[in-house]
Amino acid sequence: MQKQSGMRKRTRVQALIGMGYIAPSFILMMTFNVIPIFLSIYYSFTKFNMVSAPSWIGLENYQKLFTNKALGDALHNTLIYVLITVPAQTILALIIAAFLAEHLKNRFGSLLRSTIFIPVIVSLIASATVWNIMYEPKGGLINQFLGLFGAGPVNFLGSKVNALPSVAAVAIWKNTGYYMVIYYAGIMGVSSEIREAAVVDGAGSFQRFWYITLPVLQPITYMIVTLGIIGSFQVFDLVYKMTGGGPGRSTYTIAYMIYSYAFQDKRIGYACALAVCLLIVILLIHAVQTLCFKERD
C-alpha cells in the first residue's frame, strides 16, 4: 500500500517536472499561435482600428468581403500561384535530391548541394530586387540571354499573363534548395540493403527510384507539400516587392490584401475576416490533401 502511494507520488512529481519542461514552449505557442487565432476570429466580427475598443458588427465584414471584386481576383491568383509553385518546387527538389544521392555522392555533389541551397539563405527582398533587374524588358539579363537565340524581349512583370508565373518562378528558385535538402536526407535514410537487393534483382536506376525511393519518401512528400501549400498561400513579400499586386490585379494575392487592409488602412476587423477565410481555405485544402495521401496508403 505504502509502495503504491510512493509510486503515485513519484509519478505526480515526474508529471510536474514534465510540465515544467514543456511550459515555456507551451506558453509561447499559446501566446503567439493559438490565442491570436481566436482573437482574429473574434475581431473578424468587429469594427476595430487598434485605437478604440472593438465594436461588434456581426457578419458585416463577411458580407462586405463576399461582394469585394478584388477578393475573387486575389483568391484566383493565390490558387494559381499555389498550383505553379508547389508541384514545381516539390518535383524539382525530388529530382535533384535523387540525382545527387544516386550519381553524385562526392565532393562535387556536396558543392552542388550547397550551391542549390544558397537561395534559401539569401534575403527575400534582396532576391526580389535582383530578379526585378534580371526581368527588365530592356537590358535585363534574361532578355539578353533570350536575345542570343533571337527570342524576346519578354515583358515579364509588366504583362498580366507573365507576371504571376514570373513571381512564382522566383519562389521556386528560392524554395527548391530547402526541400531538396529534406528529400536528400530522406533518400540517404533508405536502407542500402533494399537498394542493393534491387540492384541484384536487376532493377535499373529509374525502377529503384520509382518502386523503392518514392514510396519510402511518401511521409516526407506529404510534409513538403503541406509546407509548400501553406507557404504559397501566404505569399506576400515577393509580390509586394516585385509587382505591388499588378499589373492591374494580376498578382494581387490574399496575403497582400490582408496586409493592405490591416496595416495601411488600419481596418483590423475586415482584415481579420479575410484572414479567417484564408485559414478556412487552407484547412479545406489540407483536409483534401490528407484524404488523398491516406487513400494512397
Added chain:
Amino acid sequence: MKRFVSMLLVAALLLSCLSFAVADGKKSLTIWIPQYQFSKDENAISDKDFWEGQLAEFSAENDVDVNVEILPWGDYNTTIYTGLLNNDGPDVVYVTDNYDLVQNDLLLGLDSYLTEEEKDNYLLWNLSPVNAAGEHVIVPMDDGVAVGYYNKDILAEAGIDAMPEEWDAFIEACKEIKDKTGKQGFLQNWGATTGTSALMLAFWPYYFQAGGEMLDENGEIAINNEAGLATLNFLKKLYDEGIFDETIVAETESIDKFANGELAFVVGDLNKGSSFTGNGVNWEYFFSLKGPKGYGARTATDSFAVASKSKERGTDELAVKALTIITSGKVMDAFHEQIFFLPRFTKDSTYTNNPKYDELTGAHTDDIYVVSEFEGKASFEKALQSNIQMMFMGDLTPEEVLSETMEYYQDQIKQ
C-alpha cells in the same frame, strides 16, 4: 569570504536602486524621425548625430534625456501608428499620413501650448488639420513641389526650341523626339509598389492641371468628374500614341533613365537636379505641364507633431518645447544645409538652396496643390493604380476606371 561576497551583493543592489532613483528623477523624451541623410560622402553627418547635436542644449537646459531614434522609411506610417498607441512610444514624431492619427486622437492639440507668435511663424499652419476639440495637431513642413525636368540636348537634337507645356503639344513633342532621336520622351512609374507612390507623380499633378478637386463638401474623395476623365484620357493618349509602351505597368526608375540621358522629360522631387548635373545631363526645370485648366503641381506636407500620450506621461510641455526647437528656422536651416534640402516652412528661416527653383515656384504659388488626406487613402490609391494599369492593358475604359474605383471606395473602403 561568504560575508564579503554577501556585502558585495548588497552594495551592488543598493547602487542599482540608487541609479534607478536618479533615472526616475530625470525625465526623458523620445523623438522619432525618419532617415533623411542619403549622402554617400563619408564625412556627411548622420541623422542621429545631427539631431542629438541640435537638441543637446535643450537637453541640458531642461535636465531631460533626449532619445532620438532614426527610423527607416519602409512602412513608416504603420510604425508610427503603432508607436503612438504605445505607452512607451515617441513624444515628438515626424508624421507622413496624418488622417488616421487625427481621427483616432493620437496627436496632441497644439494651440494651447503655442504662442500666437510661434503659430504665425509657421508658413503652412493653415494646412494643419484640427482634432475634435478644434486644435491644430501638426506643424506642416513644405516637402517641395514635384517639378518637371527636361534634357536640353535631347530637345535640341529633335529640333524643339521651347518646352512644350500644353498637354497635346507635349505628346507631339514626345513623338517627335522618338522619331528624330530614337530616345524616349516621357515615362512614369505605374508599377510602383504602392498606389500612393504611383499616383503622387503620375496622376495627381495632371488631375490638378485639369482643374480637379480631391474632396467633396463632405470631405470624401471624389474623382469621378470631368477632371478625372480628362486626366485619364491624357494618360491613355500617352499610351496609345506610343509614348509609353507595355512596360509602363512594371516598376520603372524614370529618374535614373533621365539621369543617364535616355529620357527627355521627367517629373521628380526638386532635389534631383544636382544628381543630373553630376551625370553630365544638360537639364532645365519646368514648373508643370498646362492642362485644360492651367498649371498644377503637387506638393507634400509631411509634418512634426507631439503624441497625445505625452500628456499622460507628463512630458507634453517638454515635447512641445522640443517641437518648436526642431521646427525653428535655425535648426531647419542647419538641417537643410547638412542633411537634406527642402524649402523653408517658417518665417524665421533664411536658407535657400536654389534661387532658380524658388523663382519658379514663387511665380506659381496659386498652382501648387496638396494631396489631401481621407479615409482609406492607401487602399483607394491602390485600387485607382490597379484600374489605371488595367486601362493601359485595354481591360477598362477611362470611364470604367473612374466608376469602378469610386464603386470600390463606396462598397469596400468607406466605413
